[in-house]
Amino acid sequence: MPLDQPVKIFIVDDEALARERLRTLLGDLAPLYPHVVVGEAASGQAALDSLRELAVDVVLCDIRMPGMDGIELALHLTRLPRPPAVIFTTAYDNFAVQAFELNALDYLMKPVRLQRLLVALQKLPGPGVDGEQLAALGQSLRGGGRSHLSCHERGRLLLVPVSEVLYLRADLKYVMARTLEREYLLDDSLAQLEQEFPDRFLRLHRAVLVAREALAGFEKASGDDVEAYGWALLRGLPEKLPISRRQWAAAKAAGAAGNA
Template identity: 35%
Template sequence: MTEPLRVLVADDEPLAAERVALLLDRIDGVNLVGTAGDGEAAVRMTEALSPDLVMLDIAMPGLDGIEVARALSSIAQPPAVIFVTAFDQFAVAAFEVAAVDYLMKPVDPARLALAIDRARAYLRQRADEDASPTVEAEGRYLEEFWASDLSGLVRVAARDIDRVSAERDYMRLHVGARSWLIHHSMAALEEGLDPKLFVRLHRSAIVRRDFITGFSRNPSGRWIARLADGEEQPVGRLYADQVRAMAGR
């Protein structure tokens, strides 16, 4: 039997927190493990209770919801995060911290059920990634990623990624003019992406090989990769051998 989804609700408005709690009680397989009245309490209770999902208001005293999400991302096994707010102007910031979903108050029961399903899918994917054999043992590489955007979860095929750039504890996947944040380390992506298709050029950058159109040197002698979208990617000194190998030198 599937384990219940353990949920913590954080909202400084008691009536709003109570409404969410009542709606959660109607959803099968969901256990409310606690409620927090401010951001600092949300962080403390998450560390103490280890919920699978934290439902965060954004406008809270002390730490706001965005700051709480950033703090939670640094713990060993961070929970999934869903924002519940009366303000729609924070949506972009919410997904920059890899929120699973973004709900507007008053919360619609059907919309909440969909958000819970998305949280379950996110947690299943993360568990599968953690439990999967190493690339060397399995002889295969990552083929897809699931990332959050305003519509929910989006599948991003690995072969479509032009480049990956690091942003603090998150990695941004660039595909054409669009990009998505995922919670991975650069080292894990370097190991998981097929080296026949991708090359690491910097401690904070991985680029698809056929997205590189050429190399040049700047006045200090440092290699610069020219990319198909017109951008340039500096090559870290530790990765200069990658350039020479690609150029057959």
């Protein structure tokens, strides 16, 4: 990468000592590699809050962190207008191998060494991270789906806590996520979300997934109702969701299990 301008670097690690070590190493590299550390964060969520407003060239990102881990953070970063390159840092060999397979710019084993950090930075620009592979790897490593969904609204990337989503509904090219407060349009497909969160969301209809804990009851549709075989009632919302004939038995069974 031409170094006519300093490379903008952002550090993400939940351990203060790890962030300090990276800052020290980067300081030692300054004569060889012009750069500026423009910020740091102790969590994926805090990092994304900053990086939505701050354009950077590369993120040095720990993989295993409480809450939003590094894999999920990297996935959300791919949806920024100008995604930064990602260099993963990790203390776990198996994470490193899998991270490298994602086409991340590079990965660094902890404790990070000076020469190895320089080699990684010199790869800029590098290949983009594969979003689908990131999602699959993250699900495997953490044993479940993301903590947040993301959507673009008025030029900004917003995060939607999965725990607050009551249902998901396909709407033309988008999927609408409904919380108690409002609706969000997502870029994910309904099929992807169903696969990522099988324990949280239940399919009611070819176009609808509902959070199992949001189910409050059921109604059989009238005989002349062409939209649905039945209806799901929701906790906290007046609206009803359609249930297809195929999904009716499974939905009622899931509702009964949830209320047991």
